[in-house]
Amino acid sequence: MSDQEDIEIKQEDQTVENIDEKDEKPDDESPNDTGKINSLKALGPFIAGKENSRNTVYLSDIPDVCKDKPCMLGVDEAGRGPVLGPMVYGISYCPLESKKALEDLGCADSKQLTEEKRDIIFNDINTKEYATSCVGWAVEIISPNTISTSMNRRSKCSLNEVSMDSAMGLIQQAIDAGVNIAEVYVDTVGPPEKYQEKLLKRFPTFSITVAKKADSTYPIVSAASICAKVTRDHALKVWKFPEGLVIKDNAFGSGYPGDPVTKRFLTEHVDLVFGFPRIVRFSWTTAQKALVDKAYDMEFDEPDSEKPKYAGTKLTKFFKGTTKSGEVIREECRFFKQRHLGNVMEF
Secondary structure, three states: OOHHHOOOOOOOOHHHHOOOHHHOOOHHHOHHHHOOOOOHHHHHHHHHOOOOOOOEEEEOOOOHHHHHOOEEEEEEEEOOOOOEOOEEEEEEEEEHHHHHHHHHHOOOOHHHOOHHHHHHHHHHHHHOHHHHOOOEEEEEEEOHHHHHHHHHOOOOOOHHHHHHHHHHHHHHHHHHOOOOEEEEEEEOOOOHHHHHHHHHHHOOOOEEEEEOOHHHOOHHHHHHHHHHHHHHHHHHHOOOOOOOOOOHHHOOOOOOOOOHHHHHHHHHOOEOOOEOOOOEOOOOHHHHHHHHHHOOOOOOOOOOOOOOOOOOOOHHHHHOOEOOOOOEOOOOOHHHHHOOOOOOOOO
16 A cells, blocks of 8 residues: 555644633643533543443533523534444524624634634634633534444434434533523425424424525534534544554544545455444445455344144133033043043932
């Protein structure tokens, strides 16, 4: 493999590390002490401390103004398409009158921003006073294991259903935390009309807008998208393989099926019996095709379709032999019948 074939895995942006110390929270508020994400640097250690086979939900501190004044809330996701890694749903909220804070942060479609710019905005959301005083956010990291089992179980749960459940769950947690929500803006999965109808049934008192490309139209959705995207990027950077794999710099590519580095990872890390490591979404066609080409074929015995044979007396036999009048006609006992014995009622 030549050096040119390798796709460089970006390290944490140096620009963020050099952010003015006056914008950082004090060291005594580090995630190791409080379990809070109060800067970009705190994000990776927080995720690394969680079990990556389970979903993780994080809610930022709620600004007081978000409890008192009506707020807008945006919803978006990151990592819906990749065959590797988690999918992350994010929400962001702020008072209706605080749109300028979103503009000052530079919130825009996360897909149009560089990784460096997304990291800077995420850090500013958590460190700049003008942002922390009025903007809150939350994310749910949905593990690859959850996605695979949901889509492959007997009563299948589609990726759209997983997505909608996560979005509604995050909105509900914001409500429970005291956020005064008035308007909700959502980047759709599936038909926007059906999704909006489902949300209105769950949250009938809100003004809800579900639209395609909402992250490029509504800054509050852009903020949610940035939080989700940055969280997913760092979840991959700190991913720990419980299977014992050692992948230098976690060089498994972007996770998208078309990425040659991701394809190489899938073909080179197949257990011939158990399949892929936990980071892979088994329910993806790309993963299933790789297993067909590499893994052992498995055969399972079909259950016996014939009913088991039982030589004893059936229980239903004891309920047979009753006439319409209710008289019970019993068959003569075999012991008496073989010995030619009978009942004598009169002597």
